[in-house]
Amino acid sequence: MKTIMLWILLVFANTAIWGQTDSEYAKTLKKMFEVSGSEATYQGVISQMVQMFKNQNSALSGSDFDAMEAEFKKTSIYDLAEMLVPVYSKHLTMDDLKAIIQFYESPAGKKLASKTPMITQESMAIGQEWGYKIGMEIQKKLEEKKD
Template sequence: MKQLGIALVLVLFFATNGIAQTKKDNSLVATYLKANGSAAQYQYAYDQLLTMLHKNHPKTDKNADAYKYLNDNKSKAVAEILNDLEVVYTKHFTQEDIKEMLGFYRGEAAKQMLADRTKMTEEQKQELNAYYNSEVGKKIISKQQVLSKEIGAASEAWSRDLYETAMSLLK
């Protein structure tokens, strides 16, 4: 009976929060979010949650199924936040904007910036400056405050829902 309750909670969680997942995973924005490091950040956040949960709720025979579920559904949970972020980005940027942003993040300057900004060469720094002085760069800067707010709200909701789901599974 308890497993039925857990299953019901999960169905409701993913039904209400996962509707956007029906979009194709390989959209231009999803590709951009992978290139700019956002996807990796959310994967890391999910891993950190699991680490914290294991510390506070050690794995036992009683909660083994819950941990199996949480481990098996990492990619689905990360896809959900990326879909939420896709909505944010498509609201503020055109497909052409996203193509330009993706083009930059596929380049060596962006890769170095993401790896270690302090080791960027002068040429890479010039490329970064040119990017932020371009029309799309200026658009990013002008929307930075609203983007931060909307991305923060999406991230907070995702984290909260993920934590609540994990805790309901582990109890």
């Protein structure tokens, strides 16, 4: 009986420790989202979603939508960070996150974070052009193989 109680105690203690670790990891992950500019991107997604619902539901007032948007922006990023803990923790340690945060708090990291949305936007057009070119070349080679 003492052995069973000891095992139960160990399981609960382990669960509590892992829960704290996940919580700390989630806080650190959220911090990384903040300093990397990812949080701003996620906030933009929320704004777009609310605007889409606003366009579809004219029965509610603009202030209702503003209040909803503010509420979701306040809580959803931490919820997302907690949901992403298993994914990030599989690939990055807490020390990795801290190093990434340290980079993004440097002048070069801040510049990268602020310029990433513009770089991404400009790169998308180039990426589409590149993809089209590759697709055409593949299609040409396939047609040559048919002959």
